[in-house]
């Protein structure tokens with residue numbers, strides 16, 4: 001049977017889902033839509049050489065309190081199928097029909113209220129991930145701060161209520177007080193979304209430096225959403241472009257990224273007409289504070305969440 005040589009790690013009682021079709025391809029393998037009993041799930045199939053990200057992702061999902069947060073992808077199970085070179089590593093999670101934000105924005109625009117709610121919940125999810133939550137309540141352990149380290153629009157999913165769900169923890173790191181973080185090697189993540197300090201090749205970051213690197217990438221994702229928001233002033237909504245695609249095209253080299261982001265201090269284009277709308281103007285300021293060259297000047301996820309929450313209440317009292 002299909003369950004032979006299958007080791008279901010957590011929890012042991014479920015069967016293997018049936019793969020239906022491929023929804024996304026990434027650096028670490030592909031994501032399938034699959035059926036498990038009477039519901040759809042997502043199955044991420046890792047390449048064998050990426051066992052470390054499969055293990056890392058489970059480690060993050062197993063962190064206290066990370067289960068069942070509404071804006072963090074929900075984990076169902078991990079499985080290792082087969083033996084030797086044929087081994088397949090599976091990660092089974094909740095399935096989101098709308099897929100990733102990157103794919104969605106290619107074919108859809110968003111109204112301002114939807115865009116605000118999406119950005120707010122994206123900040124809520126990242127703020128939760130970044131937060132260090134001590135043992136407060138009995139029976140609830142300590143949640144360490146976690147940096148995502150590969151934040152981008154492909155790794156933010158859209159749930160059925162059009163709120164954000166943060167996914168892909170293959171590169172995430174936990175910061176357990178008093179414990180050494182281990183090999184936190186410098187240039188990981190996706191080149192296009194790398195903060196200036198990462199592009200510079202700086203190493204030996206501490207916790208807060210990693211969280212600020214996530215915030216730079218967060219700002220680029222905000223820009224992607226604003227460019228596809230149908231209520232932003234300035235004429236018709238432009239077609240979807242990745243951050244820096246206009247400046248550097250589809251496959252920028254590291255040198256090109258460095259010249260653009262560090263030497264010229266270029267950022268994705270912010271049209272001054274956008275600021276004719278007061279709410280969009282405040283969003284643009286928030287985004288610009290998050291992609292500041294000076295990492296220490298960037299806003300925290302919690303602060304962004306609070307600001308967008310205010311804006312949201314202003315347009316929908």
Ligand code: ADE
Pocket residue numbers: 023024031042073093094095096097098099100157167
């Ligand atoms: N793409 C990547 N992960 C996904 C998921 N869990 N659901 C839907 N699409 C995805």
